[in-house]
Amino acid sequence: MRYVEGLLTPERGWIHPIERRIQQAPGIKNERILQMELLDDGTVTTMYELSGDREVIEFAAEYVPELITYQVSPMQDRIITYAHLESNEMLTGLLELPHTYQIVPDFPIEFASNGGIKLTIVGDEDQIREAMDAVPDGISVELQKLGDYAPENERLLSRLTDRQREVAEIAVDMGYYDTPRQVTYDDIAEEVEVAPGTVGEILRKVESRLLNALLG
Known part of the structure; x- marks a missing residue:
C-alpha cells in the first residue's frame, strides 16, 4: 500500500x-x-x-x-x-x-x-x-x-535518521522527558557511547524535525 x-x-x-x-x-x-x-x-x-x-x-x-x-x-x-x-x-x-x-x-x-x-x-x-x-x-x-x-506516528519517525531515532528512544526509556527529568545528557551519553554534547545536538535535531513536521 x-x-x-x-x-x-x-x-x-x-x-x-x-x-x-x-x-x-x-x-x-x-x-x-x-x-x-x-x-x-x-x-x-x-x-x-x-x-x-x-x-x-x-x-x-x-x-x-x-x-x-x-x-x-x-x-x-x-x-x-x-x-x-x-x-x-x-x-x-x-x-x-x-x-x-x-x-x-x-x-x-x-x-x-x-x-x-x-x-x-x-x-x-x-x-x-x-x-x-x-x-x-x-x-x-x-x-x-x-x-x-504507515500510520502517522511511523511517518513522523521516518523523518529521523536511524541514529537520531535510537538516541531519542533511549532518552525516552531512561526518563529524559519525564517530569521531573530523571537523567542528564551525561547519563544518556554513557549509554550510547558518545559525548554529552553530541547527545544534546542529536536530541535538539530530533525535537526540531518532529515539531516542524507537526506544526510547520
Whole structure:
C-alpha cells in the first residue's frame, strides 16, 4: 500500500464558497478539514477546524447561501464546525475521485496559506496517479512525496535518521522527558557511547524535525 502527499491549489483561491467566506472573515483562519463526505443526494457533510472568534464565524456563515445547516463547537484554542452544504462542480469532482479510483484520503487535510489543501492519499500507486490526473479543471496538482504507507506516528519517525531515532528512544526509556527529568545528557551519553554534547545536538535535531513536521 502506497501513499502520496500533495498540494492541490485552486486557481481562484478556494474550492467551495464557504472557504472563500471564511477567508474574508476578519481574524478567522481555515486550519484543517477533519472529515468530508459526498452524500447520495449530491450534498456534502464536513467538519472544519477553524481558529478565531465564534461570533465572527457564525456571522460569516449566515452569508453562505450554499450552507444548509451548521453547528459551531468551541474547543479550547480551536473551533470545530459541522456543515451540511450544497456542493459545486469542483468539490463534487474531487469527492468522487476516491470512489472512482479506489483510493482513500487520509484525514485530517491541512489548508495551505494560498487556499489550497495539503493532503495524503492512500492506495495503489497507479490508481493514485490516475486520480491525480483526473483532478477537476481549475486545480493545480503538486506531488510532493511518495512512499509506503504507515500510520502517522511511523511517518513522523521516518523523518529521523536511524541514529537520531535510537538516541531519542533511549532518552525516552531512561526518563529524559519525564517530569521531573530523571537523567542528564551525561547519563544518556554513557549509554550510547558518545559525548554529552553530541547527545544534546542529536536530541535538539530530533525535537526540531518532529515539531516542524507537526506544526510547520
